[in-house]
Each structure stands twice: as C-alpha cells, then as structure tokens.
Amino acid sequence: MNTEIRKIKDDAESEEAIRRAGEILKEGGLVAFPTETVYGLGGNGLDARAAKKIYAAKGRPSDNPLIIHIARMEDLDKITSGVPEKARRLAEKYWPGPLTMILPKADCVPRETTGGLDSVAVRFPSHKTAQKLILAGGGFIAAPSANTSGRPSPTTAEHVIEDLNHAVDMILDGGQVGIGIESTIVDFTEEVPIILRPGYISLEMLRKELGEVRMDRGLLKEGDSARPKAPGMKYRHYAPKADLTIVEGETEKVIAKINELAQEAQEKGEQIGIICTRETLSRYPNGIVKCTGSREEEESIALHLYEVLRDFDKCQVTAIYSESFNTPRMGQAIMNRLLKAAGHKKIYV
Ligand code: AMP
Numbered sequence: 001m002n003t004e005i006r007k008i009k010d011d012a013e014s015e016e017a018i019r020r021a022g023e024i025l026k027e028g029g030l031v032a033f034p035t036e037t038v039y040g041l042g043g044n045g046l047d048a049r050a051a052k053k054i055y056a057a058k059g060r061p062s063d064n065p066l067i068i069h070i071a072r073m074e075d076l077d078k079i080t081s082g083v084p085e086k087a088r089r090l091a092e093k094y095w096p097g098p099l100t101m102i103l104p105k106a107d108c109v110p111r112e113t114t115g116g117l118d119s120v121a122v123r124f125p126s127h128k129t130a131q132k133l134i135l136a137g138g139g140f141i142a143a144p145s146a147n148t149s150g151r152p153s154p155t156t157a158e159h160v161i162e163d164l165n166h167a168v169d170m171i172l173d174g175g176q177v178g179i180g181i182e183s184t185i186v187d188f189t190e191e192v193p194i195i196l197r198p199g200y201i202s203l204e205m206l207r208k209e210l211g212e213v214r215m216d217r218g219l220l221k222e223g224d225s226a227r228p229k230a231p232g233m234k235y236r237h238y239a240p241k242a243d244l245t246i247v248e249g250e251t252e253k254v255i256a257k258i259n260e261l262a263q264e265a266q267e268k269g270e271q272i273g274i275i276c277t278r279e280t281l282s283r284y285p286n287g288i289v290k291c292t293g294s295r296e297e298e299e300s301i302a303l304h305l306y307e308v309l310r311d312f313d314k315c316q317v318t319a320i321y322s323e324s325f326n327t328p329r330m331g332q333a334i335m336n337r338l339l340k341a342a343g344h345k346k347i348y349v
C-alpha cells in the first residue's frame, strides 16, 4: 500500500489534507494522526471492517479492544448506553484531554471494535488536528496507538513511519506529541470507578473529583501472575529489543550498581545501555547513556521515555539498565510503562 505522509501546519493545505484524511476514514481506510498523548492509528469506530484492518495493520490480538475517539461532548451518548453521573462529572472536568472512560456500549458499536466486550472505551482528545480529523471522519474514530503491537507507542510521525509505512493509507505528521504516554483509563462499569491504566491524570486527581476510586488489582501486583481488567494491559508492551532491567534503590547505590554492570560488560568487549535523568547523566562513564528527562520536571521523563526505548533498538547493546522514576504525580504511569517494557525485571540495591 502506498502511504501518503502529510505535514500538518496552520494553513489551508493542511486543512485540505485533514479533509481528505476524513474521506479516507469514511470509506473504511486507515489514517495515523497525532493526539496529545501518543500518535493514534484511526479507523471508523462504527465499521467492523475498519476495526479488523486496524488489528491487522498493528498485528494486535483481536481480543484487545480499541478506544473510540470523539470530538463533541454530545457524541458520548450516541455510543454508550447509560452514563453514570460520576463519569459525566469527570468528562466535564477532564475532556477534552488524556482521559478514557469505559462505559456500557450502545448497539451501534460493533463487537469487533470492543474486542467482543459489552463495554466501550471513549476518549475526547484535546489535540486540534485529532479533533478536526475525528469530525471529518464521521465523529467516531477507533484509534489504538499507531505502533506495531509490542513496540513502544509512537510520539513522533517518524516513529509511526518506522512501524506502519505501507500499512496505512495516510499519516498526518503533527510533530512531537505533548504528553508522550497513553491516556488514563477509568472503568465506570462497576459501582466504584477503577483505574485500568495509569496516565497523566493521576489517582489523586481522580479521587479529588470522584471520592472513592480504586486501582485495578492487576496493576498493583507485580509479575506475570497479574490479571489486569483492561485486556491490553496483560500483553508485554513497549518492549525494546534488548533485555531491559530496572535498578531501584537509593540514588548513589543505583549509580554504583549500573556502573559495575557497565564495567563488566566492557571487560567482555560488550556494551550496555543506560537510561537515566539529567541529574545523573554525567555519572555514567561507560555504556551508551540516554537521558529521558529531568526529575525536576517529571513531564519531561514521560515525554521522552518511548523515544529512548526506540532509540536503543538502533544501538548495539547487550542489555539495558534503567534508573527508577517514582516521581510524585506521573510516577505511577511512568513506572507502569517502564515495568512492562522490562517484563517486570527489577534489581533492588
Ligand atoms: P491503546 O489503544 O493502545 O491505547 O490501548 C487501549 C487500552 O484500552 C488497552 O489496554 C485495552 O485493553 C483497553 N480497553 C479498550 N476498551 C476497553 C474495554 N471496553 N474494557 C476494558 N479495557 C478496554
């Protein structure tokens, strides 16, 4: 398939590209586009055939449901059946934004889109290009992250091109995204709302709005025995090619341990990869060292994490060791992604 790649700016040509992309979606085709979280791989969310195409393009298991993206508040009621008052309150507060809500689905939503479930995941993104495309494409766009299944989610159009060139009809290049990790998912199909995937909107922020909110038990337990409620969370996502291990503990001990591992590798004529922050960057004399951001500005760690993981796929490293990033607000979301990328491998020092 020939993939058309279009840069999106603030001009008439870009408006025309978005309009054409909308036509492609209406005809059942696939368009990758920027959102504020990560790039999405869009198809018509009300068309079972488009859902099948999305699964095929990503190589995603079809029991892993898709999020439907809307761009008008009133469209929420068209694809759901019964929105609890708490969900409406949360939508008022955080939509448009990096929040996905799981609600009972309406009949018009095909089971192909929801991975066979009776519930549907809905998000109203804040990214202007995403909003325009959703409206141009009919209003209901199913869009998982625009990566090949198992690879880190894309935060630039280049990442999308690496994974999906020739697999989609069009890629809208809106530059780098704003947040860099996927939306917070909150399940409203039970009495007490449950976080199925942590994201930019934290547990504390949700509790402030809703009162009682739980974390899915599958997220709290570490290791492969965990059974998360969001089907997609059980897969080993975001994985770099080299084996990744997290080193956790007091900062000086972490630095010493990673340096010891780098030294050992070097003596064998090998090299390890190291993921650190700006504060510790100068402390690693050996190995290939990549900085994901600054601890002073936790958003920067989230924004560059996937990019760093992807970059290591282009490096000759035998293993990757990462510092732990238990930062105050986004730490839960960052560590959720990092632990999955590491297949939950951790060294405590
Ligand atoms: P992605 O599309 O790559 O951002 O991943 C979407 C995530 O939402 C996956 O982990 C899905 O399993 C989860 N998800 C989507 N729809 C539902 C649903 N109806 N119930 C529970 N989890 C869902």
Ligand code: MG
Pocket: 144, 145, 153
């Ligand atoms: Mg994904």
